[in-house]
Amino acid sequence: MTGAEHSITLLSWTQAAALLGAGVCAGLGAIGAALGEGNTARAGAEAMARQPGAADKILYTMLLGQAVAESSSIFALVISVILVFNDWTGSAVEAAGAFSAGLTMGLGSIGPGLGSGLASEAACTGIGRNPNAAHGVRNIMLVGQAVAQSPAVFALMISLMLIYNGINGNGGGENLGSMAAALGAALSMGLGSIGPGFGAGEVAKAAVLGAAKNPKAHDALMGTMITGQAVSQSTAIYSLMVAMVLVLLA
Amino acid sequence: MTQLFASTQWRFTVGGWELVVNAETLIMTWVVVGLLLALSLLATRKLELVPGTVQNAAEILIEGFLNLSNASLGARSPGYFPLILATFIFVLISNWLGMVPFLSEPTRDLNTTLGLALVGFVAAHYAAIRAKGIKAYLKSYFEPFAFMFPLNVVGEFSKVISLSFRLYGNVMGGAVIVLVVSQLVHYWVLPPFLSAFFGFFVGTIQAFVFAMLTLTYISLAVQK
Numbered sequence: 001m002t003g004a005e006h007s008i009t010l011l012s013w014t015q016a017a018a019l020l021g022a023g024v025c026a027g028l029g030a031i032g033a034a035l036g037e038g039n040t041a042r043a044g045a046e047a048m049a050r051q052p053g054a055a056d057k058i059l060y061t062m063l064l065g066q067a068v069a070e071s072s073s074i075f076a077l078v079i080s081v082i083l084v085f086n087d088w089t090g091s092a093v094e095a096a097g098a099f100s101a102g103l104t105m106g107l108g109s110i111g112p113g114l115g116s117g118l119a120s121e122a123a124c125t126g127i128g129r130n131p132n133a134a135h136g137v138r139n140i141m142l143v144g145q146a147v148a149q150s151p152a153v154f155a156l157m158i159s160l161m162l163i164y165n166g167i168n169g170n171g172g173g174e175n176l177g178s179m180a181a182a183l184g185a186a187l188s189m190g191l192g193s194i195g196p197g198f199g200a201g202e203v204a205k206a207a208v209l210g211a212a213k214n215p216k217a218h219d220a221l222m223g224t225m226i227t228g229q230a231v232s233q234s235t236a237i238y239s240l241m242v243a244m245v246l247v248l249l250a
Numbered sequence: 251m252t253q254l255f256a257s258t259q260w261r262f263t264v265g266g267w268e269l270v271v272n273a274e275t276l277i278m279t280w281v282v283v284g285l286l287l288a289l290s291l292l293a294t295r296k297l298e299l300v301p302g303t304v305q306n307a308a309e310i311l312i313e314g315f316l317n318l319s320n321a322s323l324g325a326r327s328p329g330y331f332p333l334i335l336a337t338f339i340f341v342l343i344s345n346w347l348g349m350v351p352f353l354s355e356p357t358r359d360l361n362t363t364l365g366l367a368l369v370g371f372v373a374a375h376y377a378a379i380r381a382k383g384i385k386a387y388l389k390s391y392f393e394p395f396a397f398m399f400p401l402n403v404v405g406e407f408s409k410v411i412s413l414s415f416r417l418y419g420n421v422m423g424g425a426v427i428v429l430v431v432s433q434l435v436h437y438w439v440l441p442p443f444l445s446a447f448f449g450f451f452v453g454t455i456q457a458f459v460f461a462m463l464t465l466t467y468i469s470l471a472v473q474k
Contacts, residue, residue, distance in 0.1 A: 063455060064455075064458070064459065064462070067455045067456065067458075067459050068416075068459055068463075071412065071415075071416045071419075074415075074416060074419035074420050074423055075415060075416075075419055077419060077423040077426075078415065078418070078419040078422065078423060081422070081423065081426050135321050139322065139466060139469075142462060142463060142466050143466055143470065146409065146412065146463060146466075147405070149412055150404075150405065150408045150412070152412075153408045153411050153412045153415070154408070156411070156415060157411070219473070222470075222473075230398060230401050230402070230405060231398075231401075233401065233405075234401060237400070237401060237404065
Protein backbone atom coordinates (compact mmCIF):
# COMPACT_ATOMS: atom_id res chain seq x y z
CA MET A 1 0.00 0.00 0.00
CA THR A 2 1.43 3.35 -0.95
CA GLY A 3 1.06 6.33 1.30
CA ALA A 4 -1.50 7.97 -0.99
CA GLU A 5 -3.39 10.83 0.64
CA HIS A 6 -7.14 10.60 0.42
CA SER A 7 -8.96 13.62 1.65
CA ILE A 8 -12.47 13.09 2.90
CA THR A 9 -13.77 16.61 2.93
CA LEU A 10 -16.67 17.96 4.90
CA LEU A 11 -18.65 18.18 1.67
CA SER A 12 -18.22 14.48 1.02
CA TRP A 13 -19.28 13.73 4.60
CA THR A 14 -22.40 15.80 3.99
CA GLN A 15 -23.17 14.05 0.73
CA ALA A 16 -22.57 10.67 2.33
CA ALA A 17 -24.92 11.51 5.17
CA ALA A 18 -27.56 12.72 2.71
CA LEU A 19 -27.35 9.60 0.57
CA LEU A 20 -27.49 7.37 3.63
CA GLY A 21 -30.48 9.32 4.86
CA ALA A 22 -32.19 8.96 1.49
CA GLY A 23 -31.74 5.21 1.62
CA VAL A 24 -33.06 4.95 5.16
CA CYS A 25 -36.01 7.15 4.23
CA ALA A 26 -37.02 5.22 1.15
CA GLY A 27 -36.44 1.86 2.81
CA LEU A 28 -38.42 2.54 5.95
CA GLY A 29 -41.02 4.49 4.02
CA ALA A 30 -42.08 1.45 2.09
CA ILE A 31 -43.02 -0.58 5.15
CA GLY A 32 -46.19 0.92 6.56
CA ALA A 33 -48.04 1.86 3.38
CA ALA A 34 -47.27 -1.44 1.66
CA LEU A 35 -48.54 -3.46 4.63
CA GLY A 36 -51.63 -1.28 4.83
CA GLU A 37 -52.38 -1.56 1.14
CA GLY A 38 -51.78 -5.29 1.16
CA ASN A 39 -54.24 -5.75 4.00
CA THR A 40 -56.73 -3.65 2.07
CA ALA A 41 -56.40 -5.82 -1.00
CA ARG A 42 -56.79 -8.95 1.11
CA ALA A 43 -59.97 -7.60 2.66
CA GLY A 44 -61.18 -6.57 -0.79
CA ALA A 45 -60.67 -10.06 -2.19
CA GLU A 46 -62.44 -11.66 0.77
CA ALA A 47 -65.33 -9.23 0.46
CA MET A 48 -65.67 -9.92 -3.26
CA ALA A 49 -65.69 -13.64 -2.62
CA ARG A 50 -68.45 -13.21 -0.08
CA GLN A 51 -70.47 -10.72 -2.15
CA PRO A 52 -69.68 -11.00 -5.89
CA GLY A 53 -72.54 -8.68 -6.79
CA ALA A 54 -70.87 -5.74 -5.10
CA ALA A 55 -67.52 -6.43 -6.74
CA ASP A 56 -67.26 -3.12 -8.58
CA LYS A 57 -68.12 -1.09 -5.46
CA ILE A 58 -65.53 -3.03 -3.49
CA LEU A 59 -62.88 -2.61 -6.18
CA TYR A 60 -63.49 1.13 -6.36
CA THR A 61 -63.31 1.53 -2.60
CA MET A 62 -60.21 -0.64 -2.43
CA LEU A 63 -58.35 1.42 -5.06
CA LEU A 64 -59.40 4.69 -3.45
CA GLY A 65 -58.34 3.55 0.01
CA GLN A 66 -55.02 2.23 -1.25
CA ALA A 67 -54.25 5.47 -3.06
CA VAL A 68 -54.81 7.49 0.08
CA ALA A 69 -52.91 5.04 2.28
CA GLU A 70 -49.92 5.39 -0.01
CA SER A 71 -49.50 9.06 0.85
CA SER A 72 -46.98 8.49 3.62
CA SER A 73 -44.75 6.51 1.25
CA ILE A 74 -45.01 9.30 -1.29
CA PHE A 75 -43.88 11.80 1.33
CA ALA A 76 -40.89 9.52 2.03
CA LEU A 77 -40.16 9.36 -1.69
CA VAL A 78 -40.20 13.15 -1.95
CA ILE A 79 -37.73 13.50 0.93
CA SER A 80 -35.46 10.81 -0.55
CA VAL A 81 -35.40 12.54 -3.92
CA ILE A 82 -34.64 15.89 -2.33
CA LEU A 83 -31.81 14.33 -0.31
CA VAL A 84 -30.26 12.65 -3.34
CA PHE A 85 -30.40 15.61 -5.70
CA ASN A 86 -29.82 18.56 -3.42
CA ASP A 87 -26.72 20.75 -3.73
CA TRP A 88 -24.99 20.69 -0.40
CA THR A 89 -22.50 23.30 0.77
CA GLY A 90 -20.77 21.00 3.21
CA SER A 91 -21.15 21.59 6.91
CA ALA A 92 -21.58 19.44 9.97
CA VAL A 93 -25.04 20.82 10.65
CA GLU A 94 -26.14 20.03 7.11
CA ALA A 95 -24.77 16.51 7.33
CA ALA A 96 -26.59 15.78 10.56
CA GLY A 97 -29.72 17.49 9.24
CA ALA A 98 -29.71 15.50 6.02
CA PHE A 99 -29.42 12.10 7.67
CA SER A 100 -31.90 13.04 10.36
CA ALA A 101 -34.40 14.21 7.74
CA GLY A 102 -34.28 10.81 6.09
CA LEU A 103 -34.66 9.04 9.42
CA THR A 104 -37.59 11.24 10.44
CA MET A 105 -39.62 10.68 7.32
CA GLY A 106 -38.77 7.01 7.11
CA LEU A 107 -39.85 6.24 10.66
CA GLY A 108 -42.68 8.73 10.42
CA SER A 109 -44.41 6.92 7.60
CA ILE A 110 -44.71 3.52 9.29
CA GLY A 111 -47.58 4.17 11.69
CA PRO A 112 -49.74 6.35 9.42
CA GLY A 113 -49.37 3.92 6.53
CA LEU A 114 -50.48 1.00 8.68
CA GLY A 115 -53.30 3.03 10.22
CA SER A 116 -54.66 4.26 6.91
CA GLY A 117 -54.49 0.71 5.66
CA LEU A 118 -56.62 -0.45 8.60
CA ALA A 119 -59.31 2.07 7.67
CA SER A 120 -59.50 1.02 4.03
CA GLU A 121 -59.33 -2.66 4.99
CA ALA A 122 -62.36 -2.17 7.20
CA ALA A 123 -64.12 -0.28 4.40
CA CYS A 124 -63.72 -3.22 2.01
CA THR A 125 -64.99 -5.67 4.62
CA GLY A 126 -67.89 -3.40 5.52
CA ILE A 127 -69.03 -2.90 1.94
CA GLY A 128 -68.82 -6.64 1.43
CA ARG A 129 -71.24 -7.08 4.30
CA ASN A 130 -73.55 -4.18 3.42
CA PRO A 131 -73.14 -2.86 -0.12
CA ASN A 132 -75.95 -0.36 0.29
CA ALA A 133 -74.00 1.52 2.91
CA ALA A 134 -71.11 2.05 0.48
CA HIS A 135 -71.32 5.82 0.29
CA GLY A 136 -71.32 6.53 4.02
CA VAL A 137 -68.61 3.94 4.58
CA ARG A 138 -66.39 5.56 1.96
CA ASN A 139 -66.87 8.99 3.49
CA ILE A 140 -65.83 7.85 6.95
CA MET A 141 -62.93 5.90 5.46
CA LEU A 142 -61.58 8.98 3.65
CA VAL A 143 -61.85 11.23 6.67
CA GLY A 144 -60.36 8.62 9.00
CA GLN A 145 -57.47 7.98 6.65
CA ALA A 146 -56.77 11.67 6.21
CA VAL A 147 -56.60 12.22 9.97
CA ALA A 148 -54.51 9.08 10.50
CA GLN A 149 -51.95 10.58 8.15
CA SER A 150 -51.41 13.76 10.13
CA PRO A 151 -48.33 12.35 11.92
CA ALA A 152 -46.79 11.67 8.50
CA VAL A 153 -47.42 15.30 7.58
CA PHE A 154 -45.75 16.43 10.80
CA ALA A 155 -42.76 14.20 10.01
CA LEU A 156 -42.62 15.73 6.53
CA MET A 157 -42.51 19.22 8.02
CA ILE A 158 -39.71 18.27 10.41
CA SER A 159 -37.76 16.62 7.58
CA LEU A 160 -37.97 19.71 5.42
CA MET A 161 -36.96 21.89 8.35
CA LEU A 162 -33.95 19.66 9.00
CA ILE A 163 -32.84 19.72 5.36
CA TYR A 164 -33.12 23.46 4.89
CA ASN A 165 -32.01 24.49 8.36
CA GLY A 166 -28.38 25.05 7.44
CA ILE A 167 -29.23 27.63 4.81
CA ASN A 168 -30.59 30.18 7.21
CA GLY A 169 -27.66 29.68 9.47
CA ASN A 170 -29.89 29.32 12.50
CA GLY A 171 -28.83 25.76 13.10
CA GLY A 172 -26.83 26.88 16.09
CA GLY A 173 -23.15 26.09 15.79
CA GLU A 174 -20.96 23.55 14.13
CA ASN A 175 -20.76 21.62 17.33
CA LEU A 176 -21.70 18.18 18.49
CA GLY A 177 -24.73 19.58 20.30
CA SER A 178 -26.42 20.77 17.10
CA MET A 179 -25.75 17.48 15.36
CA ALA A 180 -27.14 15.53 18.27
CA ALA A 181 -30.16 17.83 18.37
CA ALA A 182 -30.91 17.04 14.72
CA LEU A 183 -30.73 13.32 15.40
CA GLY A 184 -32.84 13.77 18.51
CA ALA A 185 -35.50 15.62 16.56
CA ALA A 186 -35.55 12.77 14.04
CA LEU A 187 -36.04 10.14 16.71
CA SER A 188 -38.64 12.23 18.49
CA MET A 189 -40.85 12.84 15.48
CA GLY A 190 -40.13 9.56 13.75
CA LEU A 191 -40.80 7.25 16.65
CA GLY A 192 -43.50 9.56 17.94
CA SER A 193 -45.67 9.04 14.91
CA ILE A 194 -45.76 5.24 14.99
CA GLY A 195 -48.28 5.01 17.81
CA PRO A 196 -50.64 7.86 16.86
CA GLY A 197 -50.81 6.74 13.22
CA PHE A 198 -51.67 3.18 14.14
CA GLY A 199 -54.04 4.22 16.92
CA ALA A 200 -55.95 6.62 14.69
CA GLY A 201 -56.22 3.80 12.18
CA GLU A 202 -57.80 1.54 14.78
CA VAL A 203 -60.37 4.23 15.55
CA ALA A 204 -61.16 4.65 11.87
CA LYS A 205 -61.46 0.89 11.41
CA ALA A 206 -64.04 0.59 14.15
CA ALA A 207 -65.97 3.61 12.89
CA VAL A 208 -66.03 2.28 9.32
CA LEU A 209 -67.21 -1.18 10.42
CA GLY A 210 -69.86 0.46 12.58
CA ALA A 211 -71.09 2.58 9.69
CA ALA A 212 -71.38 -0.53 7.55
CA LYS A 213 -73.37 -2.40 10.15
CA ASN A 214 -75.57 0.53 11.07
CA PRO A 215 -75.72 3.25 8.40
CA LYS A 216 -78.11 5.35 10.47
CA ALA A 217 -75.36 5.94 13.04
CA HIS A 218 -73.17 7.54 10.36
CA ASP A 219 -73.10 11.07 11.78
CA ALA A 220 -72.56 10.00 15.36
CA LEU A 221 -69.77 7.70 14.26
CA MET A 222 -68.09 10.40 12.20
CA GLY A 223 -68.13 12.82 15.12
CA THR A 224 -66.86 10.27 17.64
CA MET A 225 -64.18 9.07 15.26
CA ILE A 226 -62.82 12.56 14.66
CA THR A 227 -62.82 13.32 18.37
CA GLY A 228 -61.16 10.05 19.29
CA GLN A 229 -58.55 10.41 16.58
CA ALA A 230 -57.78 13.97 17.55
CA VAL A 231 -57.19 13.02 21.18
CA SER A 232 -55.02 10.06 20.22
CA GLN A 233 -52.98 12.31 17.94
CA SER A 234 -52.07 14.54 20.86
CA THR A 235 -48.92 12.53 21.58
CA ALA A 236 -47.85 13.17 18.00
CA ILE A 237 -48.28 16.89 18.67
CA TYR A 238 -46.06 16.59 21.74
CA SER A 239 -43.40 14.83 19.65
CA LEU A 240 -43.75 17.53 17.02
CA MET A 241 -43.25 20.29 19.58
CA VAL A 242 -40.17 18.62 21.06
CA ALA A 243 -38.75 18.05 17.59
CA MET A 244 -39.35 21.67 16.62
CA VAL A 245 -37.66 22.92 19.77
CA LEU A 246 -34.67 20.71 19.03
CA VAL A 247 -34.44 21.82 15.41
CA LEU A 248 -34.96 25.51 15.94
CA LEU A 249 -33.38 26.23 19.26
CA ALA A 250 -30.53 23.79 19.63
CA MET B 251 -31.15 15.36 -13.19
CA THR B 252 -31.01 18.39 -11.00
CA GLN B 253 -32.83 20.19 -13.79
CA LEU B 254 -35.96 18.55 -12.39
CA PHE B 255 -35.90 21.03 -9.57
CA ALA B 256 -34.43 24.04 -11.32
CA SER B 257 -36.71 26.11 -13.47
CA THR B 258 -36.66 29.30 -15.49
CA GLN B 259 -38.16 32.06 -13.47
CA TRP B 260 -39.63 35.37 -14.49
CA ARG B 261 -39.09 38.17 -12.07
CA PHE B 262 -41.15 41.33 -11.79
CA THR B 263 -40.67 44.17 -9.39
CA VAL B 264 -44.01 45.61 -8.39
CA GLY B 265 -43.91 48.57 -6.04
CA GLY B 266 -40.93 47.44 -4.03
CA TRP B 267 -41.91 43.74 -3.95
CA GLU B 268 -40.18 41.24 -6.17
CA LEU B 269 -42.53 38.68 -7.72
CA VAL B 270 -40.99 35.43 -8.93
CA VAL B 271 -42.96 33.17 -11.27
CA ASN B 272 -42.01 29.66 -12.43
CA ALA B 273 -42.29 30.12 -16.18
CA GLU B 274 -42.77 26.49 -17.17
CA THR B 275 -45.49 25.87 -14.61
CA LEU B 276 -47.37 28.98 -15.67
CA ILE B 277 -47.23 28.16 -19.37
CA MET B 278 -48.31 24.55 -18.80
CA THR B 279 -51.21 25.79 -16.68
CA TRP B 280 -52.29 28.00 -19.57
CA VAL B 281 -52.09 24.96 -21.86
CA VAL B 282 -54.37 23.04 -19.48
CA VAL B 283 -56.84 25.93 -19.30
CA GLY B 284 -56.82 26.19 -23.11
CA LEU B 285 -57.47 22.46 -23.45
CA LEU B 286 -60.32 22.57 -20.95
CA LEU B 287 -61.93 25.53 -22.74
CA ALA B 288 -61.61 23.74 -26.08
CA LEU B 289 -63.12 20.53 -24.67
CA SER B 290 -65.98 22.44 -23.07
CA LEU B 291 -66.77 24.24 -26.31
CA LEU B 292 -66.63 20.96 -28.19
CA ALA B 293 -69.01 19.30 -25.76
CA THR B 294 -71.61 22.05 -25.72
CA ARG B 295 -71.51 23.20 -29.36
CA LYS B 296 -74.67 21.52 -30.60
CA LEU B 297 -76.49 20.16 -27.59
CA GLU B 298 -78.79 17.33 -28.61
CA LEU B 299 -81.15 15.08 -26.71
CA VAL B 300 -79.31 12.01 -27.98
CA PRO B 301 -75.74 13.12 -27.34
CA GLY B 302 -72.71 12.67 -29.53
CA THR B 303 -69.43 11.31 -28.14
CA VAL B 304 -67.94 14.36 -26.46
CA GLN B 305 -71.25 15.51 -25.04
CA ASN B 306 -71.89 11.99 -23.77
CA ALA B 307 -68.54 11.84 -21.98
CA ALA B 308 -69.16 15.22 -20.43
CA GLU B 309 -72.62 14.14 -19.24
CA ILE B 310 -71.22 10.97 -17.65
CA LEU B 311 -68.63 13.02 -15.79
CA ILE B 312 -71.11 15.61 -14.60
CA GLU B 313 -73.72 13.08 -13.52
CA GLY B 314 -71.17 11.03 -11.63
CA PHE B 315 -69.87 13.98 -9.65
CA LEU B 316 -73.35 15.41 -9.13
CA ASN B 317 -74.39 12.15 -7.46
CA LEU B 318 -71.34 12.18 -5.20
CA SER B 319 -71.84 15.83 -4.36
CA ASN B 320 -75.57 15.51 -3.67
CA ALA B 321 -74.99 12.56 -1.38
CA SER B 322 -72.40 14.46 0.67
CA LEU B 323 -73.71 18.00 0.64
CA GLY B 324 -77.44 17.60 0.08
CA ALA B 325 -79.16 20.93 -0.39
CA ARG B 326 -75.94 22.95 -0.54
CA SER B 327 -74.62 20.85 -3.39
CA PRO B 328 -75.32 23.25 -6.30
CA GLY B 329 -73.06 25.87 -4.76
CA TYR B 330 -69.98 23.71 -4.38
CA PHE B 331 -70.40 21.02 -7.01
CA PRO B 332 -68.85 23.14 -9.82
CA LEU B 333 -65.75 23.71 -7.68
CA ILE B 334 -65.33 19.99 -7.04
CA LEU B 335 -65.78 19.00 -10.67
CA ALA B 336 -63.51 21.81 -11.87
CA THR B 337 -60.82 20.73 -9.40
CA PHE B 338 -61.09 17.15 -10.59
CA ILE B 339 -60.89 17.86 -14.26
CA PHE B 340 -58.14 20.46 -13.87
CA VAL B 341 -55.96 18.05 -11.89
CA LEU B 342 -56.81 15.19 -14.26
CA ILE B 343 -55.78 17.03 -17.44
CA SER B 344 -52.74 18.46 -15.65
CA ASN B 345 -51.56 14.99 -14.65
CA TRP B 346 -52.17 13.62 -18.14
CA LEU B 347 -50.24 16.47 -19.77
CA GLY B 348 -46.96 14.95 -18.64
CA MET B 349 -47.33 12.07 -21.05
CA VAL B 350 -47.23 14.40 -24.05
CA PRO B 351 -43.68 14.96 -25.32
CA PHE B 352 -42.20 18.38 -24.63
CA LEU B 353 -44.99 19.20 -22.15
CA SER B 354 -44.87 18.78 -18.40
CA GLU B 355 -47.45 18.62 -15.68
CA PRO B 356 -48.19 21.88 -13.90
CA THR B 357 -48.96 19.78 -10.82
CA ARG B 358 -45.28 18.86 -10.76
CA ASP B 359 -44.79 22.19 -8.99
CA LEU B 360 -45.70 22.41 -5.32
CA ASN B 361 -47.03 25.90 -5.97
CA THR B 362 -49.85 24.54 -8.14
CA THR B 363 -50.93 21.84 -5.72
CA LEU B 364 -50.65 24.15 -2.73
CA GLY B 365 -52.77 26.72 -4.52
CA LEU B 366 -55.45 24.15 -5.31
CA ALA B 367 -55.44 22.89 -1.72
CA LEU B 368 -55.78 26.44 -0.41
CA VAL B 369 -58.77 27.06 -2.70
CA GLY B 370 -60.47 24.01 -1.20
CA PHE B 371 -59.49 25.16 2.31
CA VAL B 372 -60.99 28.61 1.82
CA ALA B 373 -64.12 27.09 0.27
CA ALA B 374 -64.58 24.75 3.24
CA HIS B 375 -64.19 27.48 5.84
CA TYR B 376 -66.38 29.88 3.92
CA ALA B 377 -69.02 27.15 3.71
CA ALA B 378 -68.72 26.56 7.46
CA ILE B 379 -69.14 30.24 8.31
CA ARG B 380 -72.09 30.56 5.96
CA ALA B 381 -73.79 27.45 7.27
CA LYS B 382 -73.23 27.90 10.98
CA GLY B 383 -72.61 31.60 11.50
CA ILE B 384 -69.31 32.93 12.72
CA LYS B 385 -69.91 32.35 16.43
CA ALA B 386 -70.72 28.66 16.09
CA TYR B 387 -67.84 28.30 13.64
CA LEU B 388 -65.32 29.74 16.10
CA LYS B 389 -66.85 27.73 18.92
CA SER B 390 -66.37 24.52 16.96
CA TYR B 391 -62.61 24.85 17.38
CA PHE B 392 -63.05 24.43 21.13
CA GLU B 393 -65.10 21.27 20.87
CA PRO B 394 -65.30 18.83 22.49
CA PHE B 395 -62.84 20.12 25.08
CA ALA B 396 -61.41 23.63 25.35
CA PHE B 397 -57.81 22.43 25.38
CA MET B 398 -58.36 20.84 21.98
CA PHE B 399 -58.12 24.29 20.34
CA PRO B 400 -54.46 23.99 19.23
CA LEU B 401 -55.07 20.43 18.05
CA ASN B 402 -58.01 21.54 15.90
CA VAL B 403 -56.09 24.44 14.39
CA VAL B 404 -53.09 22.26 13.61
CA GLY B 405 -55.47 19.68 12.14
CA GLU B 406 -56.88 22.23 9.70
CA PHE B 407 -53.41 23.20 8.46
CA SER B 408 -52.29 19.62 8.18
CA LYS B 409 -55.27 18.99 5.86
CA VAL B 410 -53.91 21.59 3.42
CA ILE B 411 -50.35 20.30 3.67
CA SER B 412 -51.26 16.65 3.24
CA LEU B 413 -53.57 17.39 0.28
CA SER B 414 -50.95 19.44 -1.55
CA PHE B 415 -47.98 17.19 -0.79
CA ARG B 416 -49.89 14.02 -1.70
CA LEU B 417 -50.57 15.29 -5.23
CA TYR B 418 -47.15 16.91 -5.62
CA GLY B 419 -45.35 13.80 -4.37
CA ASN B 420 -47.26 11.46 -6.64
CA VAL B 421 -46.68 13.55 -9.76
CA MET B 422 -43.08 14.59 -9.05
CA GLY B 423 -42.19 11.16 -7.72
CA GLY B 424 -43.61 9.53 -10.82
CA ALA B 425 -41.60 11.86 -13.05
CA VAL B 426 -38.39 11.11 -11.13
CA ILE B 427 -38.98 7.37 -11.27
CA VAL B 428 -39.59 7.48 -15.03
CA LEU B 429 -36.42 9.54 -15.51
CA VAL B 430 -34.24 7.30 -13.36
CA VAL B 431 -35.53 4.05 -14.86
CA SER B 432 -35.20 5.46 -18.38
CA GLN B 433 -31.57 6.22 -17.77
CA LEU B 434 -30.98 2.79 -16.25
CA VAL B 435 -32.48 0.88 -19.19
CA HIS B 436 -30.98 3.31 -21.72
CA TYR B 437 -34.45 4.32 -22.92
CA TRP B 438 -35.25 0.81 -24.15
CA VAL B 439 -38.88 -0.36 -24.23
CA LEU B 440 -39.81 0.45 -20.63
CA PRO B 441 -40.18 4.27 -20.42
CA PRO B 442 -43.47 4.72 -22.35
CA PHE B 443 -45.23 2.05 -20.30
CA LEU B 444 -43.97 3.48 -17.01
CA SER B 445 -44.96 6.95 -18.13
CA ALA B 446 -48.42 5.70 -19.06
CA PHE B 447 -48.78 3.98 -15.69
CA PHE B 448 -47.86 7.07 -13.73
CA GLY B 449 -49.73 9.41 -16.03
CA PHE B 450 -53.00 7.57 -16.60
CA PHE B 451 -53.41 5.29 -13.63
CA VAL B 452 -51.79 7.19 -10.79
CA GLY B 453 -52.75 10.57 -12.28
CA THR B 454 -56.43 9.68 -12.53
CA ILE B 455 -56.60 8.15 -9.07
CA GLN B 456 -54.81 11.10 -7.46
CA ALA B 457 -57.05 13.58 -9.26
CA PHE B 458 -60.07 11.73 -7.93
CA VAL B 459 -58.64 11.50 -4.41
CA PHE B 460 -57.93 15.25 -4.44
CA ALA B 461 -61.45 16.14 -5.54
CA MET B 462 -63.08 13.65 -3.15
CA LEU B 463 -61.08 14.90 -0.18
CA THR B 464 -61.95 18.52 -1.01
CA LEU B 465 -65.62 17.49 -1.18
CA THR B 466 -65.31 15.62 2.11
CA TYR B 467 -63.68 18.57 3.87
CA ILE B 468 -66.42 20.91 2.65
CA SER B 469 -69.16 18.53 3.74
CA LEU B 470 -67.47 18.06 7.13
CA ALA B 471 -67.23 21.80 7.67
CA VAL B 472 -70.88 22.30 6.81
CA GLN B 473 -72.16 19.46 8.95
CA LYS B 474 -70.91 19.93 12.49
